[in-house]
Amino acid sequence: MPPGHVRRHDEVSPVTIAAVRAEDRKQTIADATHELLLEADAVPDPRHQACIDEVVLLNAPVARSIASRYRSKGVDSDDLEQVAYLGLVKAANGYRVDASTAFLSYAVPTIRGELKRYFRDCAWTIRPPRRVQEMQGNIAAAEPELIQRLGHVPTDEETAAALGTDPAEVAEAASVRGCFSTLSLDAPGAPEGGTSLIETVANAEDGYDLVEDVHTLTPAVANLGDRDKRILQLRFCNGFTQEEIGQELGVSQMQVSRLLRGILDRLRGELAGGVPKNA
Incomplete structure (x- = not known):
């Protein structure tokens, strides 16, 4: 606020307006989703499938947001989003309208579960034990929120406290992050280029x-x-x-x-x- 400026009673903070509008939009999407799911439950195909498709399109930003938490783990972003969309489709088809929970309360864990299964079953170049795979997925999901809250990359102890586990298990899981992808032998062998990585590998003698x-x-x-x-x-x-x-x-x-x-x-x-x- 500029020096000497006195806020009138009818002035509203722009941040407050943005927050309210974002919440209004979320509620509008939630209401539309609920109406579509109610209709889908009451009508046969092809209208039933059309309603489910609209639910998926309305909530696609949620799937993209969840997928973004798993980026920088050696898996292509497009692949992550496709897996997240698959989880959203499963949630839309599996949700029961008579359930006491909201759709997103059911969809978000379903999408996360689909992403974790993808990392566990498909994304490993070198496959560590399943408990390590699952812990790595938990770390990947929790890390963005911890960074935002703490203001720095969390230590193993901080991550372990957030996940309710032992720091040694966090350290073990963090050590396998490179197992998701390997360097191509055609990649440059030096920052300035000129030679490929395979040309720097010694021949068998x-x-x-x-x-x-x-x-x-x-x-x-x-x-x-x-x-x-x-x-x-x-x-x-x-x-x-x-x-x-x-x-x-x-x-x-x-x-x-x-x-x-x-x-x-x-x-x-x-x-x-x-x-x-x-x-």
Whole structure:
């Protein structure tokens, strides 16, 4: 109010007018919704379905508002709104006009439930336990109101107090937010662009596997006798067939097969942590 200005008795605050008009509009929509639901209950199709469709159109802003609370969770806004509309349609078709509650008192929990089910069943790239999924949905629904009331992003303790749960459960659920979406490998690998993310990922190197295999096998092979080591060398280093090994050692091919099988069984046993009884 300007300095020196005295408000007359007939002046009304613009904020008060806006609030009253918003409340009047909500009541008008609520009344129209109730009348349409009463009519839908009393008439057959196609008028019945037309009334239900009008109820959905009248209350669509409510569905969009609820869906907006779940944004920034890795799911496309259009998808969230479609799920919210589905919940609204279910509410419009499932509401009983003889119920003691208003339509929105039934529709809002129905829409929220549909969104939570979507996050639980469809939106996870990596699926954590169901209790964690449901807690994450509760946090997502409560967080906007807490931010508005507290003036800052709520801590785990503040969120837990609002939800009536333990801060550790809130922290666990908050840690899985990244599970809703993953980065595309075609995304830029650096802020300035130029390369894609996949170009920054190291290629698999077969040499590491070979080094690991050698270091794993060396102690086990060291425990073999000279003949067994010779058989392994001829078979796996020189590429000899069993017949050629037999000729080299002066034994039959069947004996080579039996010896080779025994050697490999012993190596497997040692690598598994114990020597087999028949070694």
